[in-house]
Amino acid sequence: xxxxxxxxxxxxxxxxxxxxxxxxxxxxxxxxxxxxxxxxxxxxxxxxxxxxxxxxxxxxxxxxxxxxxxxxxxxxxxxxxxxxxxxxxxxxxxxxxxxxxxxxxxxxxxxxxxxxxxxxxxxxxxxxxxxxxxxxxxxxxxxxxxxxxxxxxxxxxxxxxxxxxxxxxxxxxxxxxxxxxxxxxxxxxxxxxxxxxxxxxxxxxxxxxxxxxxxxxxxxxxxxxxxxxxxxxxxxxxxxxxxxxxxxxxxxxxxxxxxxxxxxxxxxxxxxxxxxxxxxxxxxxxxxxxxxxxxxxxxxxxxxxxxxxxxxxxxxxxxxxxxxxxxxxxxxxxxxxxxxxxxxxxxxxxxxxxxxxxxxxxxxxxxxxxxxxxxxxxxxxxxxxxxxxxxxx
Numbered sequence: 001x002x003x004x005x006x007x008x009x010x011x012x013x014x015x016x017x018x019x020x021x022x023x024x025x026x027x028x029x030x031x032x033x034x035x036x037x038x039x040x041x042x043x044x045x046x047x048x049x050x051x052x053x054x055x056x057x058x059x060x061x062x063x064x065x066x067x068x069x070x071x072x073x074x075x076x077x078x079x080x081x082x083x084x085x086x087x088x089x090x091x092x093x094x095x096x097x098x099x100x101x102x103x104x105x106x107x108x109x110x111x112x113x114x115x116x117x118x119x120x121x122x123x124x125x126x127x128x129x130x131x132x133x134x135x136x137x138x139x140x141x142x143x144x145x146x147x148x149x150x151x152x153x154x155x156x157x158x159x160x161x162x163x164x165x166x167x168x169x170x171x172x173x174x175x176x177x178x179x180x181x182x183x184x185x186x187x188x189x190x191x192x193x194x195x196x197x198x199x200x201x202x203x204x205x206x207x208x209x210x211x212x213x214x215x216x217x218x219x220x221x222x223x224x225x226x227x228x229x230x231x232x233x234x235x236x237x238x239x240x241x242x243x244x245x246x247x248x249x250x251x252x253x254x255x256x257x258x259x260x261x262x263x264x265x266x267x268x269x270x271x272x273x274x275x276x277x278x279x280x281x282x283x284x285x286x287x288x289x290x291x292x293x294x295x296x297x298x299x300x301x302x303x304x305x306x307x308x309x310x311x312x313x314x315x316x317x318x319x320x321x322x323x324x325x326x327x328x329x330x331x332x333x334x335x336x337x338x339x340x341x342x343x344x345x346x347x348x349x350x351x352x353x354x355x356x357x358x359x360x361x362x363x364x365x366x367x368x369x370x371x372x373x374x375x376x377x378x379x380x381x382x383x384x385x386x387x388x389x390x391x392x393x
Contacts, residue, residue, distance in 0.1 A: 016192070019190055019192035020141060020144070021190065022188070022189075022190035022192070023128050023131055023132055023141070023145070023191070023192070024141075024144055024148045025148070025183065025184070026087055026128050026184055026187050026188070026191070027125065027128040027129070027132075027145045027148075027149070028148050028152050029091075029094075029124060029180050029181065029183075030090065030121050030122075030124035030125035030128060031121070031125055031149060032149075032152060032153065032156070032180065033067075033094065033118070033121045033177055034063060034067050034118065034121055034341075036152070036153045037156075037176075037177055038060050038063060038064070040161060040165065040173045041056075041059055041060065041063075041170065041173055041174075042056045042057065042059065042060050043056075044169055044170035044173055045059055047169075048169040049170065055107065058111060059111060059114050060114075062111050062112075062114045062115040062118065063115065063117055063121070064118060064341065064345065065115065065118065066114070066115040066117065066118025066119040066121070066122065067118040067119065067121045067122035067125070067341070068118075068338055068342070069119070070090075070118070070119040070120075070121070070122025070123050070126065071125060071334060071337050072338050074086065074122065074123060074126035074127070074130075074334055075126065075331050075332075075338070078126055078130040078330050078331060078334055079130070079329040079330060083127040083130065083131055083191065084127075084188055084191040086123055086124075086126070086127045087123070087124050087127045087128070087188055087191060088185075089120075090119075090120040090121070090123030090124035090125075090127065091124060091181050091184045091185055093116055093117065093119050093123065094117055094120035094177070094178075094184075095120075095178055096113075096116060096120075097113045097114065097115075097117030097118075097119075098113075098117060098175070098177050098181070099178060100112075100113035101113040101114060101117065101174040102171050102174045102178070117177075124184075125337060126334045126337065128145075129320075129330065129336075130329070130330025131191075131330065132324070132333070133320075133324035133327065133328055133329075133330040133332075133333035134324070134328045134329065134330055137269055137270070138320065138321045138324035139265060139269055139270055139274075139277075139317045139318055139320070139321035139324075140266050140269045140317075142265070142316070142317035142320045142321065142324075143262045143263075143265030143266040143317045144266055146261075146265070146313055146317060147259060147262040147263060147266070150255065150258060150259050150262065154255070161173070164176050204327045204328055204329050205326045205327050205332075206327075207327065207331050207332050207335060209326075211326055211381055211384060212326050212332045214377050214381060215319070215322050215323045215332070215336075215377070215378070215381050216323070216332070216335055216336060216339050217377060218319065218373075218374040218381070219319055219320075219323070219336050219339045219374075220339040220340075220342060220343050221370045221373050221374045221377075222282070222285075222319065222343070222370065222371065222374040223339065223340050223342075223347065224343045224347045224350060224370055225285070225343075225347065225366070225367040225370035225374075226285075226312050226343070226344065226367075227343055227345065227347025227348055227351075228347035228348055228350050228351030228354075228367060229289065229308065229347075229351070229363065229364070230308075230347075231347065231348035231351055232348075232351050232355055232360060232363060233251070233305060234247050234251075235355070235360055236292050236301060236304075236305075236360055236364075237250060239295065239360055240292075240295055240298055240300065240301035241297055241298050242298040242301050242302070246298055249302070250301060250305045250306070251305065253305070253306050254305045254308065254309035254310075256306075257306040257307070257309050258309040258310060258312065260310060261309070261310040261311070261312075261313035261314035261315075262313050262317075264314055265277075265313075265314055270321065273382070274318060274321060274322060274382035274383075274385055274386055275382045275386060277314070277315070278315065278318045278319065278378045278382045279375065279379055280314075280315075281311050281312075281314050281315025282315060282371050282374055282375035282378060283375065284307055284310065284311035284315075285308060285311040285312065285367075285371045286368050286371045286372060287307065288304045288305075288307040288308035288311060289304075289308070289364045289365075289367050289368045289371070290368065291303060291304035292304050292360075292364045293361055293364045293365070318382075319378060320333060320336060322378065322382055322385050325388070326381075350366070351363050351366075354366050
């Protein structure tokens with residue numbers, strides 16, 4: 001009689017340090033392709049393959065669409081499917097897509113291979129996010145993941161990928177991502193057994209419940225603002241009288257400020273509740289846009305850029321923490337990643353309309369309104385979660 005394949009995973013509990021290491025490492029692998037390697041794919045496709053900007057953009061769109069669809073579909077199964085197995089399948093698809101991309105000599109084949117890679121990225125990210133949502137301190141863990149993402153992206157962009165691209169071109173980019181799956185397969189052995197921590201909430205809320213839907217809306221609105229503003233931040237600098245070199249330094253300083261924001265999350269956690277950090281993050285985002293509107297010169301622009309990025313990196317783990325507390329099973333947190341992707345993709349499109357004829361103040365006012373709307377949603381939800389956790393304790 002044929003026997004069903006059953007993998008005997010080692011038992012790793014979610015509160016163990018090695019389990020968190022696995023989640024963070026796999027989360028970095030799942031998101032590096034979409035947010036760090038993607039600009040390199042587009043630029044090298046134009047330079048090495050002779051594609052025009054439109055077709056190179058199609059490659060990026062295929063990978064992002066694959067990731068978004070996979071994450072959305074995974075939200076229906078992450079609460080009952082073996083997440084380690086889902087992660088394993090995702091890594092296999094990333095590897096398969098990367099191998100085919102290296103050897104692809106037709107645009108259509110390359111397009112499909114990038115979509116397959118994106119599906120793998122979405123599967124890995126969905127599994128990791130849903131597992132982090134069920135941990136005892138999701139805000140802290142999301143903060144650690146953010147720090148690791150930024151550190152890995154910085155290491156790749158400034159030290160590793162320039163040399164790889166000089167030697168291998170676009171094939172080197174695909175090969176580098178393929179190599180990243182190797183530690184991913186090793187980390188799967190440490191992936192934690194699915195078990196939501198009991199202190200998150202009295203009872204997980206349905207993804208169709210009003211609080212979860214409002215939280216998803218807040219995440220979408222905030223990321224529409226962030227995606228739109230950040231896409232045009234260089235234009236704000238030019239309007240403020242900052243030259244290209246100063247704008248570049250401002251963006252580098254903003255990234256450093258963002259790293260500090262992630263560190264603050266890990267240190268602060270939820271010891272003072274969730275209302276205060278969510279209020280501070282969204283209020284700081286709004287304040288940074290007011291600085292952009294007043295046209296105070298280059299120094300004010302640099303300050304605004306740093307405050308903007310600090311607020312985003314500091315605030316995102318707390319928004320994710322709210323939705324994790326509402327649904328520790330992870331379905332809502334997985335949908336939150338979809339909302340982030342939609343917002344970061346749709347924000348620049350809205351910004352392009354609002355900033356027509358160099359009217360960048362319109363864009364800043366849109367962002368300000370979006371952040372205030374997100375604030376009006378997030379603060380009552382944070383208060384609700386704090387009350388639920390207090391009652392459970």
